[in-house]
Amino acid sequence: MELQQLSAQCYVLRAAVNIGYITTGGKGLLIDTGVDDSSIKKAIKLLEKEKLPLDYCIITHAHADHFGGANYLKKTMRIPLYAPKVEKAIIENSVLEPIYLFNGSFPIAELRNKFLEGKSVPIDHVVENGKGNIGPFSLEIIPLPGHSYGQIAILSEGILYAADSYFGESTLKKHVIPFINDADQTIESLHKLKEIPCKGAVPGHGEFEENFHGTVQKNIELHEKMIQRVREQIEEATGKVTFSQLLKTFLACNELNVGNLGQWLLFRTSFTAYISSLVKKGIVQYTIQDNELWVTTITN
Numbered sequence: 001m002e003l004q005q006l007s008a009q010c011y012v013l014r015a016a017v018n019i020g021y022i023t024t025g026g027k028g029l030l031i032d033t034g035v036d037d038s039s040i041k042k043a044i045k046l047l048e049k050e051k052l053p054l055d056y057c058i059i060t061h062a063h064a065d066h067f068g069g070a071n072y073l074k075k076t077m078r079i080p081l082y083a084p085k086v087e088k089a090i091i092e093n094s095v096l097e098p099i100y101l102f103n104g105s106f107p108i109a110e111l112r113n114k115f116l117e118g119k120s121v122p123i124d125h126v127v128e129n130g131k132g133n134i135g136p137f138s139l140e141i142i143p144l145p146g147h148s149y150g151q152i153a154i155l156s157e158g159i160l161y162a163a164d165s166y167f168g169e170s171t172l173k174k175h176v177i178p179f180i181n182d183a184d185q186t187i188e189s190l191h192k193l194k195e196i197p198c199k200g201a202v203p204g205h206g207e208f209e210e211n212f213h214g215t216v217q218k219n220i221e222l223h224e225k226m227i228q229r230v231r232e233q234i235e236e237a238t239g240k241v242t243f244s245q246l247l248k249t250f251l252a253c254n255e256l257n258v259g260n261l262g263q264w265l266l267f268r269t270s271f272t273a274y275i276s277s278l279v280k281k282g283i284v285q286y287t288i289q290d291n292e293l294w295v296t297t298i299t300n
């Protein structure tokens with residue numbers, strides 16, 4: 001983990017999962033915490049070494065890799081935690097993440113790992129969208145849902161902490177199919193990102209870029225390609241295919257060979273979001289036949 005200064009007051013603690021940091025008036029504010037105690041301890045140590053204060057923490061969304069260290073932060077340093085409303089509910093009941101991934105049924109032990117279930121922690125304050133203050137910090141909270149139900153980005157001093165609303169190019173390549181729970185909202189949020197006046201942005205995974213619109217555009221193109229790919233595969237199956245067969249084809253077509261249940265469930269969620277986008281456009285529908293879930297094209 002290393003500390004990178006982005007402006008007079010804004011920093012990022014660079015790691016596989018970035019942690020944002022802002023300081024003003026002798027106070028410090030963290031944005032996200034990394035996946036576990038170890039990652040937040042590294043962040044605290046780094047701030048201490050640089051004699052930077054720490055007083056507040058905002059969690060951008062309730063994914064374990066972003067809030068897993070928050071429990072330690074609150075317990076050992078009594079740092080007040082802030083989060084968006086829906087995300088707060090999940091952070092405070094973190095088993096909900098493996099629950100929703102596992103079709104709502106209670107997750108088996110294999111799914112209750114630190115990447116899918118962060119340590120639960122009570123959130124002290126709900127953040128409201130728009131311009132506001134936390135202590136001496138003047139921030140703008142920008143809702144960017146799609147990757148997570150209530151995800152936010154934070155704008156401070158012209159620096160945009162974009163969370164997982166977009167991914168850096170190498171992360172995008174590594175993930176192949178990024179995690180989303182709503183494709184249309186994801187794309188809408190990506191377009192919105194390009195409209196936010198700022199000096200630069202840092203994603204949750206990837207590098208700070210002054211000119212980040214090109215990276216955002218690559219994210220847009222990827223999701224549009226995935227939606228199109230699903231559509232083509234349904235058409236190739238003469239407009240009627242079981243959900244499970246379509247998923248199998250979709251993963252193979254993306255050259256994925258999924259190695260474990262957790263990863264498969266994450267991919268299935270994004271895949272479902274792509275189909276739902278086609279459902280909302282009136283192109284396909286979900287039907288049940290022979291006790292199976294089918295995806296069929298709507299012919300007029």
Ligand SMILES: [Zn+2]
Binds near residue numbers: 147148
């Ligand atoms: Zn995330």
